[in-house]
Amino acid sequence: MIRFVNASKRYSSGFDALQNVSFHMAPGEMAFLTGHSGAGKSSLLKLIALLERSSRGQVIVNNQNLAKVSRRRIPYFRRNIGIIFQDHQLLFDRTVYDNVALPLIIAGFSHNDIGKRVRAALDKVGLLGKEKKYPITLSGGEQQRVGIARAVVNKPPLILADEPTGNLDPELSAEIMNLFQDFSDVGVTVLVATHDIALISQLPYRTLTLKDGKLVNDSQPAL
Amino acid sequence: MNSNKRKRETLNRPGFITLLRSYFLRHVQVFFYSLGQLSRVPISTLMTCMVIGIALALPMGLHTLLKNAQQLSGGWESTAQISVFLKKKITASQAQKIQSDIQRWPDVISVDYISRERALKEFQALSGFGDALKALNTNPLPSVLIVKPKLSQTNEQATQKLLSKLRNLKQTDKAQLDMQWVRRLYAIMNIVERGVLILGFLLALAVLLVVGNTIRLAIQNRRKEIVVMKLIGGTDAFIRRPFLYTGFWYGLFGGIIAWMLVSFTMLSISSPIEKLTTLYQNQFELSGMSFLTTLSLLGISIILGLVGSWFAVGRHLREIEPQ
Numbered sequence: 001m002i003r004f005v006n007a008s009k010r011y012s013s014g015f016d017a018l019q020n021v022s023f024h025m026a027p028g029e030m031a032f033l034t035g036h037s038g039a040g041k042s043s044l045l046k047l048i049a050l051l052e053r054s055s056r057g058q059v060i061v062n063n064q065n066l067a068k069v070s071r072r073r074i075p076y077f078r079r080n081i082g083i084i085f086q087d088h089q090l091l092f093d094r095t096v097y098d099n100v101a102l103p104l105i106i107a108g109f110s111h112n113d114i115g116k117r118v119r120a121a122l123d124k125v126g127l128l129g130k131e132k133k134y135p136i137t138l139s140g141g142e143q144q145r146v147g148i149a150r151a152v153v154n155k156p157p158l159i160l161a162d163e164p165t166g167n168l169d170p171e172l173s174a175e176i177m178n179l180f181q182d183f184s185d186v187g188v189t190v191l192v193a194t195h196d197i198a199l200i201s202q203l204p205y206r207t208l209t210l211k212d213g214k215l216v217n218d219s220q221p222a223l
Numbered sequence: 224m225n226s227n228k229r230k231r232e233t234l235n236r237p238g239f240i241t242l243l244r245s246y247f248l249r250h251v252q253v254f255f256y257s258l259g260q261l262s263r264v265p266i267s268t269l270m271t272c273m274v275i276g277i278a279l280a281l282p283m284g285l286h287t288l289l290k291n292a293q294q295l296s297g298g299w300e301s302t303a304q305i306s307v308f309l310k311k312k313i314t315a316s317q318a319q320k321i322q323s324d325i326q327r328w329p330d331v332i333s334v335d336y337i338s339r340e341r342a343l344k345e346f347q348a349l350s351g352f353g354d355a356l357k358a359l360n361t362n363p364l365p366s367v368l369i370v371k372p373k374l375s376q377t378n379e380q381a382t383q384k385l386l387s388k389l390r391n392l393k394q395t396d397k398a399q400l401d402m403q404w405v406r407r408l409y410a411i412m413n414i415v416e417r418g419v420l421i422l423g424f425l426l427a428l429a430v431l432l433v434v435g436n437t438i439r440l441a442i443q444n445r446r447k448e449i450v451v452m453k454l455i456g457g458t459d460a461f462i463r464r465p466f467l468y469t470g471f472w473y474g475l476f477g478g479i480i481a482w483m484l485v486s487f488t489m490l491s492i493s494s495p496i497e498k499l500t501t502l503y504q505n506q507f508e509l510s511g512m513s514f515l516t517t518l519s520l521l522g523i524s525i526i527l528g529l530v531g532s533w534f535a536v537g538r539h540l541r542e543i544e545p546q
Contacts, residue, residue: 075457110244
């Protein structure tokens, strides 16, 4: 699903965010991406979501060489990726329902279909019944779950999460991780960037560790 | 499990018909959504539309007045005539021959022949110098052909051409266009027309800038929304659409306001103008904007709104990229 081949990212300032990163994630696999802040976690996710392009090497996502995805095709490419952000990136002037429905509206689903899928996604994250609320009235954990519902409503084969538990207490964090496990169980590839080592250590998943832009460790779970 | 997975994949994308239907539905939705957005901020929307309306009403009103002036003076023009003074040695029969020749020219409506004797009689009767003329042994007046040019087209050049053609006849002593002032009026109206055109162009540019700037602010206000849309796969066209429709509404409302301003102005000056024309014993009715002119005003206004927002969106949408 995701394949990095000697991928590097150098910003125009001369800063090397990633250097010669190579790894492969199979479809349906779940993995953590970790490292101290500035190690290149966000840059790596940006390369996958085509928010940035690699300076050297190849990035292949969903059998597409990203170097060959033109600017015009980027939106269509992104529709196959559910992205979850630390700061949720919700629209506060729209209801929960409208926030979650946005990817479906963009993709051009029919009205009926949208209703069904939005309710299914909200049910999945345990927010059914809060469709008409505005995100600002929800707690941080609930907001994050709205963000997750929006990321998965489209049923993308790949989910990227950038510090999804950054602002949450351990209990809520565990709940969020459980959600990701569920998605992984039904065949979705999940890559979660986090520096929450305590959380990762409890979970039996592969961990990719970045340090100063280099992939220094790629460990499979001990079990 | 396996069949579940397949189902998930087949359902992951809407079918072509669904896409087509959602596309048009989406346009209708955005059409009204953008109107709704504008109605949420009625005062600033009204102000923007007023600016557009006034900017368009100015050249449009002047254009309408000018059209009226042209219509009015079109009547005077038909009274324009060329007096051709024939050389004294030309006899009456020769003069009549020339008269019938000129009569056949395509750019001439009629030729009136005034013989020397008739001219003398008229002069004596009308000028009050009758006794003085009697003192002369010979008739000092030449015979005159009064040529009425065909002027269905308000064309100054055609008249000039006819005049020089008449001047170049070897029998002609002198030919002169009566009512020089009509010509001057036309010259002035030409200048005014050009001025209205330039004014209209500049104000259309102003409308473009006003719409562009308003849309630019709207884009900046909704920066976050645009970022989110881009993150979850919104195409440029999708993101652009509401702004273009907003520009459309600005144009439409601005055009309607311009139409109302012009109509109201014409209405309020029509009665004093009627009074004025009756003083000149002239029947003239001030005509407002025709249906076609109104339509083109609205069309131009909408196009300006769309183009203005198109420029703003094109310039600023690309700058906003998710970080």
